[in-house]
Amino acid sequence: xxxxxxxxxxxxxxxxxxxxxxxxxxxxxxxxxxxxxxxxxxxxxxxxxxxxxxxxxxxxxxxxxxxxxxxxxxxxxxxxxxxxxxxxxxxxxxxxxxxxxxxxxxxxxxxxxxxxxxxxxxxxxxxxxxxxxxxxxxxxxxxxxxxxxxxxxxxxxxxxxxxxxxxxxxxxxxxxxxxxxxxxxxxxxxxxxxxxxxxxxxxxxxxxxxxxxxxxxxxxxxxxxxxxxxxxxxxxxxxxxxxxxxxxxxxxxxxxxxxxxxxxxxxxxxxxxxxxxxxxxxxxxxxxxxxxxxxxxxxxxxxxxxxxxxxxxxxxxxxxxxxxxxxxxxxxxxxxxxxxxxxxxxxxxxxxxxxxxxxxxxxxxxxxxxxxxxxxxxxxxxxxxxxxxxxxxxxxxxxxxxxxxxxxxxxxxxxxxxxxxxxxxxxxxxxxxxxxxxxxxxxxxxxxxxxxxxxxxxxxxxxxxxxxxxxxxxxxxxxxxxxxxxxxxxxxxxxxxxxxxxxxxxxxxxxxxxxxxxxxxxxxxxxxxxxxxxxxxxxxxxxxxxxxxxxxxxxxxxxxxxxxxxxxxxxxxxxxxxxxxxxxxxxxxxxxxxxxxxxxxxxxxxxxxxxxxxxxxxxxxxxxxxxxxxxxxxxxxxxxxxxxxxxxxxxxxxxxxxxxxxxxxxxxxxxxxxxxxxxxxxxxxxxxxxxxxxxxxxxxxxxxxxxxxxxxxxxxxxxxxxxxxxxxxxxxxxxxxxxxxxxxxxxxxxxxxxxxxxxxxxxxxxxxxxxxxxxxxxxxxxxxxxxxxxxxxxxxxxxxxxx
Ligand SMILES: Cc1ncc(C[n+]2csc(CCOP(=O)(O)OP(=O)(O)O)c2C)c(N)n1
Ligand SMILES: [Mg+2]
Numbered sequence: 075x076x077x078x079x080x081x082x083x084x085x086x087x088x089x090x091x092x093x094x095x096x097x098x099x100x101x102x103x104x105x106x107x108x109x110x111x112x113x114x115x116x117x118x119x120x121x122x123x124x125x126x127x128x129x130x131x132x133x134x135x136x137x138x139x140x141x142x143x144x145x146x147x148x149x150x151x152x153x154x155x156x157x158x159x160x161x162x163x164x165x166x167x168x169x170x171x172x173x174x175x176x177x178x179x180x181x182x183x184x185x186x187x188x189x190x191x192x193x194x195x196x197x198x199x200x201x202x203x204x205x206x207x208x209x210x211x212x213x214x215x216x217x218x219x220x221x222x223x224x225x226x227x228x229x230x231x232x233x234x235x236x237x238x239x240x241x242x243x244x245x246x247x248x249x250x251x252x253x254x255x256x257x258x259x260x261x262x263x264x265x266x267x268x269x270x271x272x273x274x275x276x277x278x279x280x281x282x283x284x285x286x287x288x289x290x291x292x293x294x295x296x297x298x299x300x301x302x303x304x305x306x307x308x309x310x311x312x313x314x315x316x317x318x319x320x321x322x323x324x325x326x327x328x329x330x331x332x333x334x335x336x337x338x339x340x341x342x343x344x345x346x347x348x349x350x351x352x353x354x355x356x357x358x359x360x361x362x363x364x365x366x367x368x369x370x371x372x373x374x375x376x377x378x379x380x381x382x383x384x385x386x387x388x389x390x391x392x393x394x395x396x397x398x399x400x401x402x403x404x405x406x407x408x409x410x411x412x413x414x415x416x417x418x419x420x421x422x423x424x425x426x427x428x429x430x431x432x433x434x435x436x437x438x439x440x441x442x443x444x445x446x447x448x449x450x451x452x453x454x455x456x457x458x459x460x461x462x463x464x465x466x467x468x469x470x471x472x473x474x475x476x477x478x479x480x481x482x483x484x485x486x487x488x489x490x491x492x493x494x495x496x497x498x499x500x501x502x503x504x505x506x507x508x509x510x511x512x513x514x515x516x517x518x519x520x521x522x523x524x525x526x527x528x529x530x531x532x533x534x535x536x537x538x539x540x541x542x543x544x545x546x547x548x549x550x551x552x553x554x555x556x557x558x559x560x561x562x563x564x565x566x567x568x569x570x571x572x573x574x575x576x577x578x579x580x581x582x583x584x585x586x587x588x589x590x591x592x593x594x595x596x597x598x599x600x601x602x603x604x605x606x607x608x609x610x611x612x613x614x615x616x617x618x619x620x621x622x623x624x625x626x627x628x629x630x631x632x633x634x635x636x637x638x639x640x641x642x643x644x645x646x647x648x649x650x651x652x653x654x655x656x657x658x659x660x661x662x663x664x665x666x667x668x669x670x671x672x673x674x675x676x677x678x679x680x681x682x683x684x685x686x687x688x689x690x691x692x693x694x695x696x697x698x699x700x701x702x703x704x705x706x707x708x709x710x711x712x713x714x715x716x717x718x719x720x721x722x723x724x725x726x727x728x729x730x731x732x733x734x735x736x737x738x739x740x741x742x743x744x745x746x747x748x749x750x751x752x753x754x755x756x757x758x759x760x761x762x763x764x765x766x767x768x769x770x771x772x773x774x775x776x777x778x779x780x781x782x783x784x785x786x787x788x789x790x791x792x793x794x795x796x797x798x799x800x801x802x803x804x805x806x807x808x809x810x811x812x813x814x815x816x817x818x819x820x821x822x823x824x825x826x827x828x829x830x831x832x833x834x835x836x837x838x839x840x841x842x843x844x845x846x847x848x849x850x851x852x853x854x855x856x857x858x859x860x861x862x863x864x865x866x867x868x869x870x871x872x873x874x875x876x877x
Pocket of ligand 1: 217218219260261263264290294
């Protein structure tokens, strides 16, 4: 079903006719899928449907210009494009709608995403890269409008890096940077900041990005007059047009129903982007929504009669059909025959998809019924269990929820009995859950051999005359080693280039490795993140700098929605091993002392969150992460760059383990758990506590996600029987998570003689200045008194009350 990429100029009329006919067939197939898809939702076979009807024809043109190695970063209207590049067939389309959990049947997400969210596979079964230049690629869609934009920037930038940086192994990823990243976005979604941020950044970076706006004048019910100044996105972006000697964009505007103009425009756009690495905007207007926005609601409610009539007349499919008749490509009768055949094909594909969806469920249902019936035979609750079995049996097309409800409820009836069939029932439920749960939960983190937790620890080595240096020098020299060792690594961010980051951890690196590998960016955190995601998806090893942890909030949405879900939403078929470097915790004032770790932990499951207490530990994390294939955030201590640390001799080689704690002081009376900048204060306080006879054990968590994979903290609690978590996030923030891990997950409650407690910052943001810090964050005195208080409670005669 592949759409050919020949242009109309170099082929005979017969060839041309065949190509156009093939295109039309793809478009009709796609339209039929939309029409039938809607019906599947309305009859209850699928839960929700959002389709690409009304956007078929421009997508044919885009597919013709799209080459192997190219990437799409688009949204839910692009089914025609996916069909035209051979990445989606009828049966797969319906498998997506039904939520089939088998990746071979539903290759977009194995049923995790709603239909209309597309992806191709970048990874082999073992998590290694496929050859991406031998296939057409689509990065996995997400639902938040414009959320596909930041990643698009990085996908395009990768081509620039592959073309202009020498020495990178590009074999699977690029042919001289000739690949285009194609973005698609709805007209209304261009109102999002992410769109404008991406447009500006791509203009600055001059990367081969073709941005396509599918303009149907609406965003659900909201008309363009509420969305876009002058109701015209290409009009207001005119200032981006490149001029003689001044970089910018090539901007095209074309009607979405005009097949020949579309084909011509897309060929021209591709040439500019591919050859010159100049970004392109194609504003495709006069598009329609034949069935309205989605299966929720109808557009008759908000579109005028005139508009609805216009949409019928200008439906891109009927316009294309009309043009084909006028140009003797087919007759009306021939068109009718084609359409009739395709209708049949789509109906058959739909039926096959449903049959394939139902088949494993029927099998599971039959197994469950057999186990239930066996359990009923000797049970005193026979009638009740049989009822459950019969109810389950009466469901013609069962789902897994129904199967588990019946079996789990039956278990309650036999719980007091002792029989083989009861054991069989228990075993069946347990093994069924073990088999099925991964279909919904696997691949949140990498499951490949390269997962970060598999990378072996290498301790820092020191020569006998190792010097104590400003810690930022360890960071700098380690980055130097990294850039030499990994030609595909690169770092970028605000002030990361010319001055070598605000804390000089990259001093001199740009001079040594060039402006493309060590670069300054604009102030635009979300698209800095996007650059990283996109480049990581194309085999590079980007390190994206967010200048301060406080400003990660601008990028948090894209980290949470895109990066953190990528492996999960593709069921392990795409990855972006991006490293995010930032610095935070204590410095000065509300926006330079943030430690919003609870927020990060909760929003970023799927990304490792690492909180080193010093620069040697931080550098070791970078060394570990570059050996692995997972995304991570490393939060360096903002007040640690000028502290002295010993310079290791094995730079680029020593590795801090991920998910492993470190006991920095042994003790017997109480376990103090902390991380990052606060850990240093805890260490100091432990010495003061020793002076009053309290022997505290101090543990550095180091890695919040994953958390203490060896359960070492509970071993300490087992010894001390007391636990205090010290954290500079808000009350109930990261500390609550840490407490849950230790007390509940590690069963720490069993060993506690005192109430487990947390000591945190105040609820408000940290105030400015030294006193602001003292009255906002946990101080040494706070820690001392809290620990003392816990010891007083345990042994009042030895530790008389302080207050
Ligand atoms: C951030 C966010 N806000 C709201 C929504 C709900 N939503 C889904 S599609 C849509 C309208 C998008 O319109 P447009 O970009 O013009 O695309 P179209 O559907 O018209 O092709 C909205 C508001 C969403 N998915 N994400
Ligand atoms: Mg729209």
